[in-house]
Amino acid sequence: MPARSPVCRRYLPQIYTPDAETERKRRLVARRYQVLRHRTRPKNEVHSILHAHLIPKCPHAELFNAHGRAWLTAQQLPDDERAAFNRHVRELDWLAEDLALLDREIAQDAIGRISKIGRSHARAMLAEAAWAPAKAPGPLPAFLVRIRARLGHQVAAVAVARKLTVLCWHLLTKGEDYLWARPALVANKPAMQLQAGIRNRKEAVADQPMPTTSRRCATARC
Incomplete structure (x- = not known):
């Protein structure tokens, strides 16, 4: 055929x-x-x-x-x-x-340099926050020192800022805590949330409406 x-x-x-x-x-x-x-x-x-x-x-x-x-x-x-x-x-x-x-x-054939699409204020905050992990425990200080020795301060700051962005996205989407978080900051987290106007989980659950009578009866019959 x-x-x-x-x-x-x-x-x-x-x-x-x-x-x-x-x-x-x-x-x-x-x-x-x-x-x-x-x-x-x-x-x-x-x-x-x-x-x-x-x-x-x-x-x-x-x-x-x-x-x-x-x-x-x-x-x-x-x-x-x-x-x-x-x-x-x-x-x-x-x-x-x-x-x-x-x-x-x-x-x-590549796209070009790093894109600057988005809020410039957010990029500036990330670049400024990238130097904070240099004094904190965890793998980020070693990453910062390694990149800074090879490519300089500015490139190292941008690389750490990108890692911070990816890390924050994973922590927020998965609802997990940072593995290398300092206990003192974690203990002060409720106070910081109150200052920011964020209610804790108990208050959020207390404000939820109670189930109706018909739903209670249906649950009891089950």
Whole structure:
């Protein structure tokens, strides 16, 4: 039976065929993923050289940035290991250039910078509140310090503000309390609610209308 007949078309599943632009974007993303995977091998080789010669852990957060490479250069290694180390570093530099080119090509198809749609006052409040978790317990201070060391203060504040927004949404929609909340603030929560004009749950239940007589009788019969 020919494949174009109506009977065959009913049984053959439909397959999405992307256009040329979508195929190009997919190839760019696939190439970027391959570059990231290739970059892992020379890094592991450098770590293996350090471990083989019992060199202690790098005191810097990143081994292959400017400070980490200066620390690596100051380490005592045999000539052959030093040559292998330099070769791996050159390979990392070449892969970094290739990755930067791919990122620029992918960024040309992206939407652009962070959108500022919405209330500017809310964004300002979130950015200001993002610095408060730096002095509070929980995972947010470590996240703030990690992003600030890599990308600077402003980017770290925006990243923490976004995490706070997502966290508040989950807490409000699920009706849960923050896991790392301070007990002193939780104990003072009823007083803060009264100041804000929010009634507690007992008052809200007391103000609800009582069921009618017919509903009581129906409940009693059940």
